[in-house]
Amino acid sequence: MAWLRYVVRRILVSIAVLAGVVTLTYVLSRYSDVDQVEAYLATQGAYDDSWQLPVSRQSYLISARRLGADLPPFFFGLSPKHYPDTLHRILPLSRRRQAKALLADQIPWPDVERFQRQIWSAAATTEEQIDRRADLISSQQYAFASKLGNDLLSSAPANREGVRPSLRWYGTRNGFTHFVGGLLRGDLGYSLQSGIRVSASLGRALVVTLPIALVALILAIGLSMLLGVPLARWQPKWARAVLYGLISAPGFWLATVVITQLTGRGKPFPGPGWISAQESLGSWIAHATLPILILAVPAAAYLALILEEGMSRADRVPLRDFARLQGASERQVWYRDMLPLGIAPSLATAIGLLVPAFLGGAIVLEYIFNIPGLGRMVFEAILARDWPVVVGVVLISGVATVVGYVVMDIINAAIDPRYRDIIVNNQVRA
Amino acid sequence: MVWLALGLWTWLTDAEPMAINRACIGGCAPGTAGHWLGTDGLGRDVWLQLSGGALPALGGGMLAATGALVIGYVLGAGAAVAGRGGRVVPWWWWVLFVMASTLGGFWWRYRDIGVSTWVPATAVAILLASAFVLWREPAFVRKSRWLRGGLRPDRMLLAVTEVVSSVPALLLLLALAAISLRPSLLQLVAIFIAVRWTGFAVQALQEVRGVLGAPYVEAARGGGVGTFRLLTHHVLPNAAPPLLVKAVLSVGAFIVVEGSFAFLGLGLPPDQASWGRVLAQATSVRGGWWLWLLPGIPLVGCVLALQILARRWLGEMRK
Numbered sequence: 180m181a182w183l184r185y186v187v188r189r190i191l192v193s194i195a196v197l198a199g200v201v202t203l204t205y206v207l208s209r210y211s212d213v214d215q216v217e218a219y220l221a222t223q224g225a226y227d228d229s230w231q232l233p234v235s236r237q238s239y240l241i242s243a244r245r246l247g248a249d250l251p252p253f254f255f256g257l258s259p260k261h262y263p264d265t266l267h268r269i270l271p272l273s274r275r276r277q278a279k280a281l282l283a284d285q286i287p288w289p290d291v292e293r294f295q296r297q298i299w300s301a302a303a304t305t306e307e308q309i310d311r312r313a314d315l316i317s318s319q320q321y322a323f324a325s326k327l328g329n330d331l332l333s334s335a336p337a338n339r340e341g342v343r344p345s346l347r348w349y350g351t352r353n354g355f356t357h358f359v360g361g362l363l364r365g366d367l368g369y370s371l372q373s374g375i376r377v378s379a380s381l382g383r384a385l386v387v388t389l390p391i392a393l394v395a396l397i398l399a400i401g402l403s404m405l406l407g408v409p410l411a412r413w414q415p416k417w418a419r420a421v422l423y424g425l426i427s428a429p430g431f432w433l434a435t436v437v438i439t440q441l442t443g444r445g446k447p448f449p450g451p452g453w454i455s456a457q458e459s460l461g462s463w464i465a466h467a468t469l470p471i472l473i474l475a476v477p478a479a480a481y482l483a484l485i486l487e488e489g490m491s492r493a494d495r496v497p498l499r500d501f502a503r504l505q506g507a508s509e510r511q512v513w514y515r516d517m518l519p520l521g522i523a524p525s526l527a528t529a530i531g532l533l534v535p536a537f538l539g540g541a542i543v544l545e546y547i548f549n550i551p552g553l554g555r556m557v558f559e560a561i562l563a564r565d566w567p568v569v570v571g572v573v574l575i576s577g578v579a580t581v582v583g584y585v586v587m588d589i590i591n592a593a594i595d596p597r598y599r600d601i602i603v604n605n606q607v608r609a
Numbered sequence: 610m611v612w613l614a615l616g617l618w619t620w621l622t623d624a625e626p627m628a629i630n631r632a633c634i635g636g637c638a639p640g641t642a643g644h645w646l647g648t649d650g651l652g653r654d655v656w657l658q659l660s661g662g663a664l665p666a667l668g669g670g671m672l673a674a675t676g677a678l679v680i681g682y683v684l685g686a687g688a689a690v691a692g693r694g695g696r697v698v699p700w701w702w703w704v705l706f707v708m709a710s711t712l713g714g715f716w717w718r719y720r721d722i723g724v725s726t727w728v729p730a731t732a733v734a735i736l737l738a739s740a741f742v743l744w745r746e747p748a749f750v751r752k753s754r755w756l757r758g759g760l761r762p763d764r765m766l767l768a769v770t771e772v773v774s775s776v777p778a779l780l781l782l783l784a785l786a787a788i789s790l791r792p793s794l795l796q797l798v799a800i801f802i803a804v805r806w807t808g809f810a811v812q813a814l815q816e817v818r819g820v821l822g823a824p825y826v827e828a829a830r831g832g833g834v835g836t837f838r839l840l841t842h843h844v845l846p847n848a849a850p851p852l853l854v855k856a857v858l859s860v861g862a863f864i865v866v867e868g869s870f871a872f873l874g875l876g877l878p879p880d881q882a883s884w885g886r887v888l889a890q891a892t893s894v895r896g897g898w899w900l901w902l903l904p905g906i907p908l909v910g911c912v913l914a915l916q917i918l919a920r921r922w923l924g925e926m927r928k
């Protein structure tokens with residue numbers, strides 16, 4: 180019964196960990212310098228042929244409010260004293276960046292505000308002028324460019340004193356709650372590249388990647404047991420070298436070798452590409468086999484080595500002799516009694532590590548084999564600075580990893596009775 | 610084993626910082642004439658790329674592994690020592706720590722503008738004062754029930770590491786893209802350290818805990834060894850070996866990571882050699898077997914050598 184209590188506590192801890200992951204991803208998403216509102220509008224087809232943005236201020240504001248671009252970063256914040264309280268409400272984002280740059284020169288906010296109002300109101304009708312103004316970001320540059328800028332510069336303090344922090348309270352309606360609220364509702368935002376809802380594209384990509392990862396995982400576990408037990412039992416010298424070799428080969432190298440040698444015309448496997456299982460199961464198998472093998476085989480080798488280590492550690496206990504005395508055959512002893520002992524301390528953690536490893540390895544594999552899955556999606560999103568998609572994928576993998584750990588701990592505790600003692604005594608997981 | 614180590618060293622000493630882009634055979638001219646190992650699709654000599662790529666891969670790997678080792682070890686050992694026997698760090702210290710780091714963060718973020726000196730000064734003062742109070746444990750802290758309760762530092766460290774390690778290698782790529790699409794070697798090393806230190810920290814925690822419970826530590830204490838000497842001469846050296854093994858394996862991991870990034874096109878700038886980039890050409894050049902076979906040798910070879918080294922070492926330690 181004690182370990183049931185442990186299970187509950189473990190799940191609570193993982194929820195806390197998930198909260199941490201969510202916070203981390205939120206912080207990361209706040210750091211991008213892309214104008215999310217503009218990108219969103221672009222995907223909605225707002226740009227015309229000359230790549231200008233003939234969008235009225237009104238619709239920009241509406242989209243910005245919808246995306247939460249005018250919300251403060253958190254419940255409270257620490258910022259320099261001379262910053263205004265409502266910095267986060269300045270829109271469009273280029274104007275906000277400009278304000279921040281001017282404030283950095285320690286120009287008092289009222290002067291900055293006046294300056295901005297003058298230049299932005301004149302350009303209210305042509306967005307082109309707004310862009311130009313946003314290019315000049317330092318007050319020196321402005322001084323060079325216009326009389327207005329000169330006046331601005333003169334209001335900067337002659338000798339800069341140090342900036343002092345002030346703690347500001349922003350209230351419960353802020354970017355963080357907006358983000359979390361969206362998550363709970365299942366809304367992850369919109370892709371900056373395509374305008375599709377992130378949750379939709381994630382779903383589609385998962386359908387491709389998940390079967391591969393699951394099959395590879397099961398294959399790796401099964402293969403490792405098949406390899407590991409005889410390895411522990413007979414300890415052939417050459418076997419270790421082979422296994423070491425398998426785990427040393429980087430995924431992308433294996434994949435390249437395989438692709439050039441085994442795929443293409445006249446060769447056993449089809450070239451890079453993808454057919455979904457619903458269309459044709461045979462084709463899916465043909466396309467998926469190689470990536471699955473590339474994922475599973477080195478992982479199986481790694482697991483087999485760990486398994487063998489665990490079992491030889493278990494061999495020190497006179498369990499084997501004891502079981503033999505009771506009449507079990509050698510084979511029975513190895514598979515029934517020692518295998519569970521060998522699994523728990525190290526294998527389960529290794530499996531818990533495999534989930535993130537497979538997701539990471541999938542990126543390279545999907546890139547090489549041209550599979551439209553999660554890995555390739557996140558890779559392309561990173562190249563295109565498509566943060567909502569990246570954030571979504573990070574979240575999913577974080578969730579998957581945490582869930583993987585918990586499941587493995589539970590299975591561990593169920594298989595190996597010693598593990599329950601370890602856990603209940605609150606020692607560190609091996 | 611000696612032979613394998615030799616192989617490692619050959620690659621290291623082979624690193625010549627030569628320019629790779631020889632315009633001599635422009636375009637795609639694969640062939641072993643003149644170039645012993647052939648060229649890649651753009652006419653760059655493979656041999657030069659392979660030898661030039663050794664330095665960033667291995668050197669960066671060692672740097673990265675050392676960095677992760679040091680950070681993880683310090684944090685893990687510190688947590689183990691501070692939390693030994695269920696010792697608790699009082700809650701007010703955590704609060705002060707958060708305050709100090711916020712002030713420090715503020716100073717770091719706005720340091721270009723010029724922050725008043727009292728900001729970082731206060732932060733440092735808070736840290737020093739609280740460290741002093743913790744160390745000496747004056748009577749008022751011990752007696753007051755209110756001031757004593759707190760959190761175990763080892764559990765906190767574990768919680769932090771779990772959060773950080775839950776986000777897989779994707780975070781690597783993320784951080785990469787956040788900084789610059791083509792990072793320098795140091796940036797790669799920094800990202801690698803930021804992701805790998807958790808493994809070292811968790812293991813360091815376990816090991817130091819184990820060592821602290823060992824009889825020889827107790828004996829040394831009973832013999833009158835001071836705290837500092839106890840730590841540096843008895844505890845740390847004995848807890849270190851498994852971590853050093855892990856560090857060796859991490860070098861291999863860095864080689865793979867750097868290679869993967871170069872392969873994907875996210876790695877070092879194009880004027881620096883990298884094994885992964887040679888490999889990336891393998892699919893684009895028709896029939897270019899030397900483009901995947903030859904880089905494979907150093908890639909697999911180095912990682913393999915490191916693996917064998919580490920595992921033999923581990924085996925010796927176990928006995």
